[in-house]
Amino acid sequence: MLTSESGTAAAPLRPGGSLERWVERHLRFLMLGPTVLILLGLTIFPSIYMFYAAVHKISPNPDLPWTFVGAGNFVRLFSDTQFHVALWNTTVFTIAAVTAEFVLGLGLALLLDKYIRKLTFLKTVLMIPMMLPPIAVAITWKLIYEPQFGVLNEIMFRLGLPLQAWAGDVNLAMFSIIVADVWQWTPFIFLLMLAGLASLPVEPYEAAALDGASSWQQFRDLTLPFLKPVIAIALLLRVMDALRLFDLVFILTGGGPADRTKVLSLYIYQVAYRFADPGYAAAMSLFVLFVTIVLSTWFMKRMRLAE
Known part of the structure; x- marks a missing residue:
């Protein structure tokens, strides 16, 4: 001091x-x-602005004032057949694509983790599609699906199989988009599953092997329960991303043929910019946001109850 x-x-x-x-x-x-x-x-x-726009009728003329319609844009969803088609197509795509990506991603992770663990370069190669820009992926698959000069039809021709208009056939267009999406995003599931497998404890498997448990029993009773949090995160992220699919559809099919691949994001884009009705587009965007929140909340609660 x-x-x-x-x-x-x-x-x-x-x-x-x-x-x-x-x-x-x-x-x-x-x-x-x-x-x-x-x-x-x-x-x-932007969220507040979207809520505000969803309850107004917005004219393409910026000099005209917005007209308050309240819940009118949301009520319109129930009578819009194009919206129903886009909602159905989005549901089909989400279920099919995410299921295929999960099965393939988990299978590849189990394969590389157990049998070919030392081939690190193979893991890197498998993750390349995930790192490519979505626009580049869409253009690449557009060239692959090209009816006359595409690689896929060239393979079909050499195998003696009939050529197909992959992205232009009403029966194959959605399948073609699902294949392209699975190719790009299966590595995402694979990466998460591989990280989850690497964090599993060894002692339960050693005890199960001493008890004579088969590989399937170990997978069913040990691996899946241990991976449940990782599986929940992977599926949730992929479902949320699949619900807003846009790039592949916009470039490969434009929503056709016969609206077979028109998904919600594409329809919202068309309503906002082609039909010049941003208020209704904002209402549809809020509907997609609401569905995403509800599905996410329900899914997480189900996963907690299953633990």
């Missing part, structure tokens, strides 16, 4: 002034400030 010349104790020195003390007290808020501003600009404000 410092003392003065008279021998009395002097008051301790305080570093900094009032500004420094204020900054120290509010430092956490100051550091969160830029993040909050970015969140407001990129997420919260």
Whole structure:
């Protein structure tokens, strides 16, 4: 402690002034400030704007005022046959694509984890499709499906099989889109499953082997229960992404033929920009958001109850 010349104790020195003390007290808020501003600009404000637009009739003429219609845009969803078609196509695509990706991804992860663990380069090769831009993937598959000069029809010709208009056939268009999506996003499931398998404990498997449990029994009674949290995350992320499919459909088929591949994201785009009805498009976007939230909540609750 410092003392003065008279021998009395002097008051301790305080570093900094009032500004420094204020900054120290509010430092956490100051550091969160830029993040909050970015969140407001990129997420919260557009969401509020979309809610506002969904209850209005918006004219293509920017000089005309918006007309409040309340729930009119949402009621319109029940009578819009094109919306029903897009909803059905989205459901079919989501179920088929995510199921195929999960089965293939889990199978590849089990195969590489158990039998060919040392082939690290093969794991890298399998993850390449996931790292490609969706537009590049869509253009690549468009060239593959090209009826006259595409690689796939060339293979069919050499095998003596009939040529197909893959993306232009009403019976094959959705299948073609599902195949392209499975090719791109199976590596995502594979990567998550491989990480989950690498984190599994060894002791339960050793005990099961001593008890004479077969490989299938170990997989059913040990691997699947241990992987349940990883499986839940993988399926949830893929379902959420599949519900907003746009790139592949827009480039490969444009929603055709005969609306067989028209999905919700594409229809929302058409309503907003081709039909110049952004209010109705906002209502459909909110419907997709609501369905995604409901499915996510239900799925997570089911996974917790199954634990």
